[in-house]
Amino acid sequence: MKMERKILVIDDDTMNRKLFRVLLQKEGYEVFEAGDGAAGTGLARQVLPHLVLMDIQMPLMDGLAALKALRADEATRSIPVIAITSCAMKGDRERLMADGFADYMSKPIDKDAFMRSVKTTLEIYYG
Numbered sequence: 001m002k003m004e005r006k007i008l009v010i011d012d013d014t015m016n017r018k019l020f021r022v023l024l025q026k027e028g029y030e031v032f033e034a035g036d037g038a039a040g041t042g043l044a045r046q047v048l049p050h051l052v053l054m055d056i057q058m059p060l061m062d063g064l065a066a067l068k069a070l071r072a073d074e075a076t077r078s079i080p081v082i083a084i085t086s087c088a089m090k091g092d093r094e095r096l097m098a099d100g101f102a103d104y105m106s107k108p109i110d111k112d113a114f115m116r117s118v119k120t121t122l123e124i125y126y127g
């Protein structure tokens with residue numbers, strides 16, 4: 001039996017959150033959502049998800065600042081974070097991976113690639 005995995009989606013776009021939620025719930029994941037990095041980091045401390053899917057460009061606290069906040073907190077330091085962003089310029093993937101993201105996907109997402117990334121990242125971190 002597959003262990004119930006908790007995934008936190010942090011994105012200021014409600015349609016993106018809905019799409020991610022539907023795709024993830026269809027595969028049996030428990031999904032939590034936040035609309036900005038500040039709310040997301042607080043929620044991460046509460047629910048301790050197995051994975052965070054993070055938009056980069058958000059109001060209040062962007063994805064990079066939110067990643068730094070997660071890494072600075074003992075409780076959330078080791079949670080893998082996947083960047084999901086409309087930043088798709090040459091070098092963005094390498095820069096974000098160097099910043100500490102576990103993976104990178106550009107928007108609009110490819111649904112199959114999205115689910116592969118989620119499953120692969122969870123396997124790498126949790127076996």
